[in-house]
Amino acid sequence: MSDTFAIVYSALDRVDEDDQLVEPILRLIPLSGVSIATLGDTLSPxxxxxxxxxxxxxxxxxxxxxxxxxxxxxxxxxxxLEEAVKRTGYDSWPSFTEALRDHAVGSIFAFPLRVGPLQVGAVELYDTEERTLDTQAVEAMMSLTRPLSRYVLRRTLELASLPDTAQLKPHARRRIHQATGFVIAQLGLSPDDAHLLIQAQAFAQNRSMSEVAEDILERRTGYVLRDETIEDER
Structure with a gap:
């Protein structure tokens, strides 16, 4: 799977259109279908x-x-990972599982999309038969959620028509740049991902990037890694 994974990861990292998302995933995990959706506390379903x-x-x-x-x-x-969702799903999701009775769905596998502490959505695969995913496939999909999360969040921010950082006053740009450096040091992210995290935090809280940057620089907020997940620390 390693060669295929590298090809698929590279393809998803370069995606610039929604309809380019699904084919690479099914090439890696050949199930019946896949979707990418926004949902959670931050974005509308x-x-x-x-x-x-x-x-x-x-x-x-x-x-x-x-x-x-x-x-x-x-x-x-x-x-x-629901390998036999019609037989095992009632305890967790009675209404959803009941709604599946007349549909050719045997198994469902959902993977979270997150950027830092922000819930972005999920990538979900299904198969018409009861199927299992081995550890290698699960780990590969979790790795793919990184470029997928970035794409989905960037898409949302672009559609929201947020102001370009370049349009801000020099002092504000400098403070955002400094805060980006703090996030890089805390989490080991790339500069682009650290900037995206600050931008997403501002979007989720309906605040300006400058305000979020000031909170980071004054240590009123920060981020920590727990179990390979980035969480907001206040």
Missing amino acids: ETIAASDEQIALLDELQFDLSEGPSWDAVGSGRPV
Whole structure:
């Protein structure tokens, strides 16, 4: 899988259109279908890309019912692996599982999309049969959530038409640059990802990047790594 994974990761890291998202994932994990959706505390529920109508319907059911594997993956920050969802899903998601009775869905696998502490959404795969994912496949999918999370969040911020940092006054730009350096030092992120995290935090809190930067520099907020997940620390 290593060669295929490298090709797929590189392809997703260069994606600039929604419809380019699904094919690389199915090339790596050849199940019946896949979707990428926003949901959680930060972004409104929306399917960004779906390989077929069935997986799009699974998203819609979860949006409408506010329950399902994707919600649990986003809330926990961990993958949810339902290898026989019609037989085992009732305890966790009774309404969602009941809605699956008339659909050819045997297994569902949901992986969280996050940028730092921000819930971005989930990538969900399904198969018409009961299937399992081995450890290698699960680890590969968790790695793929990194470029997917960045793409989905950047897409959201672009659609929100937020002001360009270059348009800010020099002092504000300098403070944001300094705060970006703090985040890089705390988390070991690339400069682009550290800047994106500050921008996303501002978007989620309906504040300016300058205000978030000041909180970081004055140590009123910060980020820590716990179990390979970045969390907000206040």
